[in-house]
Amino acid sequence: METATNIPKVITSQEGAKFDISGHEITVILHNWAGNNNYVFRMSSPPGSGIPPHVHKNEDEVIYILEGEFEVMVGGEVFNATAGDCLNFVRNIPHAYKNIGTTDAKTLWYVSPGKGFEEFFGELSQFPPGPPDMEKLNSLCDRYGMKFLI
Numbered sequence: 001m002e003t004a005t006n007i008p009k010v011i012t013s014q015e016g017a018k019f020d021i022s023g024h025e026i027t028v029i030l031h032n033w034a035g036n037n038n039y040v041f042r043m044s045s046p047p048g049s050g051i052p053p054h055v056h057k058n059e060d061e062v063i064y065i066l067e068g069e070f071e072v073m074v075g076g077e078v079f080n081a082t083a084g085d086c087l088n089f090v091r092n093i094p095h096a097y098k099n100i101g102t103t104d105a106k107t108l109w110y111v112s113p114g115k116g117f118e119e120f121f122g123e124l125s126q127f128p129p130g131p132p133d134m135e136k137l138n139s140l141c142d143r144y145g146m147k148f149l150i
Contacts (some may be wrong), residue, residue: 016041017118019125022132023049031118039114042066045105050098057145059111061089063097068105072097094149120144 011029019026023046030040045068053073069082073096074089080100081087089095099105111117123140134148141147
C-alpha cells in the first residue's frame with residue numbers, strides 16, 4: 001500500500017520555486033511534497049558571494065559542488081573545494097563558504113530535515129538587494145533556528 005511519504009515523483013528541470021537571495025539564484029527541486037521531510041535545491045552563486053559563518057540548530061546540509069571553486073570554513077578549519085567535492089555541514093557546527101572563482105558557481109543542496117526551508121527562503125527573498133539589515137536578518141534566522149556568527 002502506498003502512503004503519502006512514498007509516492008514517486010519526477011521533477012523536471014523547469015519545475016520548482018525560484019528565489020533570488022542576495023544575488024544567489026535558487027531553484028527548489030524537492031520540498032515537503034507528499035509529507036516527506038527533505039529539501040533539495042540548486043544554487044548559482046556569483047563570484048565573491050557566499051554565506052558568512054553561521055550555525056543551524058535543526059538541520060544538516062550536504063552540498064555537492066557542480067561547478068566552481070569555494071573557500072569553505074567548517075568548525076574553524078578553512079579549505080578550498082571545487083567541482084566534484086561534497087561538503088557535509090552538520091547542525092551546531094559553524095560553517096561558511098564563499099565563491100572564490102571568476103564565474104558563477106553551481107551547487108546542489110540537500111537539507112534534512114527540510115521542513116521550514118521553503119518559508120525561510122520565501123521570507124529571505126523579500127529582503128531588498130544589497131547588504132541586509134542584520135537586526136531583521138538575525139530575527140528571521142532566530143525564528144528558524146539559525147544564527148549568524150558575525
